[in-house]
Amino acid sequence: MADVNFKAEDGDDRPVGPGGRLVREPLSERDSPEAPYIELLFFAYRDFISDPDAVLVAYGFGRAHHRVVHFVNRHPGIRVADLLDILKITKQSLGRVLKQLIDGGFIEQVQGPQDRRQRLLYPTEAGRALALRLIAPQERRIGAALDLLSPDERRGAEQFLKQIIDAGERDKVARLIGR
Amino acid sequence: MADVNFKAEDGDDRPVGPGGRLVREPLSERDSPEAPYIELLFFAYRDFISDPDAVLVAYGFGRAHHRVVHFVNRHPGIRVADLLDILKITKQSLGRVLKQLIDGGFIEQVQGPQDRRQRLLYPTEAGRALALRLIAPQERRIGAALDLLSPDERRGAEQFLKQIIDAGERDKVARLIGR
DNA sequence: AAAATATGTCAACATGGCTGACGTAAATTT
DNA sequence: AAATTTACGTCAGCCATGTTGACATATTTT
Known part of the structure; x- marks a missing residue:
């Protein structure tokens, strides 16, 4: 257990550990839309x-x-x-x-x-x-x-994966996989 | 080097190693369409x-x-x-x-x-x-x-990834990622 | 002849999986 | 109340697979 420990319900006046206060909110949709x-x-x-x-x-x-x-x-x-x-x-x-x-x-x-x-x-x-x-x-x-998947959707899957590959690697990979 | 070694050009009368003959043909499109x-x-x-x-x-x-x-x-x-x-x-x-x-x-x-x-x-x-x-x-x-990607294509990317997940895990993951 | 290239190898180390065993506190069941 | 189950932690050791650095050999290129 961390040295800074406490019950979950005891509110905002909790001690502050070495990493700062606890964060109770999930990573927001704005922080990480994807x-x-x-x-x-x-x-x-x-x-x-x-x-x-x-x-x-x-x-x-x-x-x-x-x-x-x-x-x-x-x-x-x-x-x-x-x-x-x-x-x-x-x-x-x-x-x-x-x-x-x-x-x-x-x-x-x-x-x-x-x-x-x-x-x-x-x-x-x-x-x-x-x-x-x-x-x-x-x-x-x-x-x-x-x-x-429909043809359009398949294209989407393929394009999505291709675009995730490093830009400098895309051509090489395309040749390698024959597309 | 493998104990069975030979030049690349010397054809079909090559010795057979412990794993069988060499295979020179790429995995075919029929063997692996995906x-x-x-x-x-x-x-x-x-x-x-x-x-x-x-x-x-x-x-x-x-x-x-x-x-x-x-x-x-x-x-x-x-x-x-x-x-x-x-x-x-x-x-x-x-x-x-x-x-x-x-x-x-x-x-x-x-x-x-x-x-x-x-x-x-x-x-x-x-x-x-x-x-x-x-x-x-x-x-x-x-x-x-x-x-x-177009909206259809995006759907394709998302659906594709979802379907790759084990069937028994899909619902749990969907809840987890909020979709 | 010298330099660069393709490959292999030795030694040592780090990360992050795993199994098996055991311990403890708290909740649940009997 | 006692016994069992659950949630979690921990110790010890093993294995697969990544890393760096150094060095060797054969072959090709300059």
Whole structure:
């Protein structure tokens, strides 16, 4: 408990703690008109991620593995540097999970044909199978959501998400996802 | 490198590793028609989260603190149990960050007036100020995205996110966000 | 020949999840 | 009144995944 403690009903003459007086009013609609969207994004992502999480435990993998498996399957032959740019993590973080996926036989590295310094990443058949298992429940979830929307509304969902992406990243992402 | 290694150009008679043959074809549009939406959600969330992250480092806090500060400010007097249900984490995980926020003077606990076992959570003035600083860049980001959408399209964005939430959670979330 | 690039690796550290066990005060049930 | 349940806190330890910094190697570019 905080050292400044008191009953909830004892009004305005309460002691003032180190952080100032207590605030009893919720963040107003004026302070944060978009709060519902902010929170929807949080809740949607929370549940969206929970589907593949359940699959991953069976393999002893985590979310980091999921991301790598996903993008390697979507872009077979992707360079390590490009994967790092997509995930926005350090090569040390990637290296750890990548090694496990290679050791497990889900991904293989192929020396780049032009530039032999490159290690192009390809899924194995097992890697492809894993990717499909991971994406299946998300397909269902997204598909069911889109089924309820009109064409205009779908466009809205897509545009909204695109505009939330950093301006400097939008073109790259658009190319990546093929839109 | 994987023990099974070879040049990228040497065709179909390649050795078969423990995960099966290499797969060179991208995940097809048929396998995953909603892949663009899946990835948009990933990229949007990635960047959406990066705004408050920058603010948090100045306080020595992380994303876990952000979530707690946010929901306590949106619902002053929230019970610990309800916060756990929103965040879907364990009380041990919450306890750690909550203690730091209380010690730092950003949140205070008040004994429940009816049920004195409860510790109702309130932001201090400092806690409110932090919440406002954290939400400001997200407000701008979301606001700018919504500005580009028609009413129909906005509805689409909102409905899409709502439908991605677990069916059993939707009503609770709707009440929570006031929609 | 020198410099830059693509990648890998070692060591150490921080955050924030988790489980399991146990404790305490207060409310509820019997 | 006693027993049980509930709300919350806490200790200890583990794991996944992010970080920085330094250094190594092979290859390409200058």
